[in-house]
Amino acid sequence: MSTPDLINGCFEAVAALMTLNHSRVLLRDKAVAGVSVASMAFFTLWGVWNLWFYPHLGQPWSFAGGVLLVVANALYVALLCRYSGVWTWLRHAAGGVVCRFKGCHFDTPFFSTNALYFCTRCGKEITGRTFADLQPMSDEDLEHIHRLHEIYEEDHAHG
Numbered sequence: 001m002s003t004p005d006l007i008n009g010c011f012e013a014v015a016a017l018m019t020l021n022h023s024r025v026l027l028r029d030k031a032v033a034g035v036s037v038a039s040m041a042f043f044t045l046w047g048v049w050n051l052w053f054y055p056h057l058g059q060p061w062s063f064a065g066g067v068l069l070v071v072a073n074a075l076y077v078a079l080l081c082r083y084s085g086v087w088t089w090l091r092h093a094a095g096g097v098v099c100r101f102k103g104c105h106f107d108t109p110f111f112s113t114n115a116l117y118f119c120t121r122c123g124k125e126i127t128g129r130t131f132a133d134l135q136p137m138s139d140e141d142l143e144h145i146h147r148l149h150e151i152y153e154e155d156h157a158h159g
Contacts, residue, residue: 005059012050012065019072023079032084040080044073095122 026032047070054063081087104119118124137145 001060005061008059009061009063009065012062012069016065016068016072019069019076023072023076026076026079026083030083032080035080037077037080037084037086040073040077044070044077047073092122095119096124098122099124 047066050066051063051070054060054066081090099119099122104122104124
């Protein structure tokens with residue numbers, strides 16, 4: 001063990017605490033502003049490299065601090081992805097791939113020409129329509145939809 005290793009390990013451990021503070025603030029605010037997910041992912045990857053590199057240099061304190069920093073950075077990157085919308089984007093992108101092979105999934109018991117239906121995996125509307133394309137519903141159509149919904153609820157309430 002050397003003094004520079006001990007000092008570097010302390011810096012890494014304090015950096016982990018600072019990163020955990022970022023995570024705490026992000027959990028409180030639930031909003032990402034002025035932070036790049038890609039930059040933090042890079043620094044996390046660099047930390048992973050250090051976990052391989054420090055043992056080769058014979059620096060156990062730097063390695064220990066590096067473990068703390070990588071865990072804190074990984075948590076922060078996961079929270080950044082969650083609150084910046086990256087997970088939603090990835091889910092829709094992955095869902096789009098699944099939908100290309102299996103077809104879109106619309107979680108509804110019936111379809112009406114007076115409504116828009118979106119795939120639960122990729123977010124695509126069933127016919128590519130927009131709200132401007134919809135026609136107003138008649139009272140008879142609305143009553144019919146309510147009856148169908150009640151029947152659907154009764155069928156699924158009993159298993």
